[in-house]
Amino acid sequence: MEQVNYHHGDLRNSLVSVGINMLNDRGVAGISLREIARNIGVGHNAPYRHFRNKQQLLEAIAEDGFRRLKARNMRLELEFSGDPEGQLFESTMHVVGMAAEQPNLFQLMFGGHIQLEERGAGLKLASDEAMQSLVSIICNGQQKKIFIQDDPLVLALSTMSMIQGIALMASSGKLKAQFQVHMTPSVEHQTLLRSMILQLFDVFLRGLKGQS
Amino acid sequence: MEQVNYHHGDLRNSLVSVGINMLNDRGVAGISLREIARNIGVGHNAPYRHFRNKQQLLEAIAEDGFRRLKARNMRLELEFSGDPEGQLFESTMHVVGMAAEQPNLFQLMFGGHIQLEERGAGLKLASDEAMQSLVSIICNGQQKKIFIQDDPLVLALSTMSMIQGIALMASSGKLKAQFQVHMTPSVEHQTLLRSMILQLFDVFLRGLKGQS
DNA sequence: AAACCATGTGGACACTGTCCACATGGTTCA
DNA sequence: TGAACCATGTGGACAGTGTCCACATGGTTT
Numbered sequence: 275m276e277q278v279n280y281h282h283g284d285l286r287n288s289l290v291s292v293g294i295n296m297l298n299d300r301g302v303a304g305i306s307l308r309e310i311a312r313n314i315g316v317g318h319n320a321p322y323r324h325f326r327n328k329q330q331l332l333e334a335i336a337e338d339g340f341r342r343l344k345a346r347n348m349r350l351e352l353e354f355s356g357d358p359e360g361q362l363f364e365s366t367m368h369v370v371g372m373a374a375e376q377p378n379l380f381q382l383m384f385g386g387h388i389q390l391e392e393r394g395a396g397l398k399l400a401s402d403e404a405m406q407s408l409v410s411i412i413c414n415g416q417q418k419k420i421f422i423q424d425d426p427l428v429l430a431l432s433t434m435s436m437i438q439g440i441a442l443m444a445s446s447g448k449l450k451a452q453f454q455v456h457m458t459p460s461v462e463h464q465t466l467l468r469s470m471i472l473q474l475f476d477v478f479l480r481g482l483k484g485q486s
Numbered sequence: 487m488e489q490v491n492y493h494h495g496d497l498r499n500s501l502v503s504v505g506i507n508m509l510n511d512r513g514v515a516g517i518s519l520r521e522i523a524r525n526i527g528v529g530h531n532a533p534y535r536h537f538r539n540k541q542q543l544l545e546a547i548a549e550d551g552f553r554r555l556k557a558r559n560m561r562l563e564l565e566f567s568g569d570p571e572g573q574l575f576e577s578t579m580h581v582v583g584m585a586a587e588q589p590n591l592f593q594l595m596f597g598g599h600i601q602l603e604e605r606g607a608g609l610k611l612a613s614d615e616a617m618q619s620l621v622s623i624i625c626n627g628q629q630k631k632i633f634i635q636d637d638p639l640v641l642a643l644s645t646m647s648m649i650q651g652i653a654l655m656a657s658s659g660k661l662k663a664q665f666q667v668h669m670t671p672s673v674e675h676q677t678l679l680r681s682m683i684l685q686l687f688d689v690f691l692r693g694l695k696g697q698s
Numbered sequence: 699a700a701a702c703c704a705t706g707t708g709g710a711c712a713c714t715g716t717c718c719a720c721a722t723g724g725t726t727c728a
Numbered sequence: 729t730g731a732a733c734c735a736t737g738t739g740g741a742c743a744g745t746g747t748c749c750a751c752a753t754g755g756t757t758t
Contacts, residue, residue: 279754282705282706285705285706301598303515303599306744306745306746307745307746307747308744308745308746309744309745316706316707317706317707317708318707318708318745318746319706319707319708319747319748320705320706320707322746322747322748323704323705323706324705327746327747328745328746328747377598378598381597381598384654384658385593385597385598386513386589386590386593386597386657386658387515390658390659405664422689422692424689425685427664428685428686428689429689431655431661431664431686432652432685432686432687432688432689432690433689434651434655435648435651435652435654435655435686436647436648436651436690437651438650438651438654438655439646439647439648439649439650439651439652439654440644440647440651442596442647442650442651442654443643443646443647443650445598446596446598446602449643452617452639452643473637473640473644474640474643474644474647475644476644476693477634477636477640477641477644477645477690477693477694478644478648478689478690478693479693480634480692480693480696481688481689481690481691481692481693481694482689482693484692491723493722493723493724493735493736493737494736494737497736497737518713518714518715519714519715519716520713520714520715521713521714528737528738529737529738529739530714530715530738530739531716531717531737531738531739532736532737532738534715534716534717535735535736535737536736539715539716540714540715540716
């Protein structure tokens with residue numbers, strides 16, 4: 275039955291989903307509530323039954339991104355359990371990969387469009403949890419004598435800075451530009467990215483491990 | 487003479503200057519061409535004699551930021567001439583300070599709002615020069631046997647990643663939040679920031695110097 | 699069957715960026 | 729000197745936006 279009901283039934287999810295697509299190929303500034311509604315085939319006011327604001331839709335899209343990020347990170351932590359260095363590298367790899375493939379989403383999530391403080395439940399929590407998980411990875415590495423014995427919070431913060439820095443450069447295309455990589459579809463994208471990140475992250479890791 | 491001339495005389499600069507103020511206290515999304523014009527006391531179409539687009543005004547504002555950044559960096563390089571580690575740290579300190587004090591400007595400059603590739607002269611050049619200057623600092627440090635002997639371009643890229651990472655976290659307020667610093671005006675702001683960055687940057691620097 | 703209420707609708711408003719034709723007045727040339 | 733020129737200003741118009749309002753619809757609860 276192709277019949278369009280008066281009540282859509284799953285509008286909230288549709289709004290977020292169409293919003294993500296629009297974000298990906300037109301950037302955060304190119305998102306229009308009315309166009310999303312038009313795209314779904316619903317009145318220009320319907321979104322307001324599910325979000326108080328355009329801002330709230332953006333936050334929902336970002337929250338979706340944070341949720342996926344966190345889920346994947348938890349899987350990686352399990353997969354590389356007992357190998358803090360691997361956990362760190364794979365997490366970095368994943369964030370940077372996301373930043374490279376969905377730069378606009380990365381921009382929305384980490385570019386200051388979202389005010390973490392003023393959000394009730396989801397966002398601030400997700401952000402804090404990411405930090406907490408980094409701290410625990412690092413404490414683990416310290417117990418194993420793999421990492422230096424500085425304040426774990428400081429180490430976690432600088433690790434996160436390194437990750438975000440590489441991701442930021444990936445999202446703005448600077449990595450590709452500097453390495454002069456011609457990203458032909460035939461070349462294995464992921465492999466190239468991996469070796470680039472390996473090189474960049476290596477310097478930092480050397481310091482974190484306290485060895486030459 | 488308070489008389490308002492038909493021809494303003496210095497409109498282009500006024501537009502950029504008022505634009506910077508509006509950017510600083512309302513964010514990049516809060517900038518309105520018409521309001522800037524209204525603010526200056528000029529018709530809503532006058533800006534179009536100096537910029538083809540709103541986008542071009544934003545780029546001019548960003549370019550102004552890049553120019554100031556570069557000028558200050560050149561001064562720092564001279565001041566700490568012969569001390570690559572100092573050059574690196576002071577440059578970082580300056581970028582992060584800017585990101586902390588003018589987060590919206592940082593967001594405009596590095597947040598993907600500006601397409602470097604499609605700009606004729608100013609922007610891409612400024613960006614490349616910043617990279618080039620980093621490379622030369624690092625080569626200098628390598629000759630002095632202070633830094634490890636890896637590929638200078640890779641080292642420069644990862645250094646820039648570290649800098650941008652710390653700056654990104656500073657601009658989104660994460661540093662303040664994590665350190666739970668209550669930024670009372672009486673406390674010396676710059677000193678606190680300095681010690682935070684010192685701690686964060688230290689890990690990376692340890693790796694760059696290849697020593698525990 | 700009646701009342702309720704979450705979810706949909708269209709109309710209206712102020713605001714935006716951008717295009718158009720026209721006004722102004724300093725500069726340049728016959 | 730006077731006339732033509734042109735960079736720089738003006739207001740009007742248009743489509744598009746986010747958001748508020750009153751109203752419609754129809755499944756759920758009494």
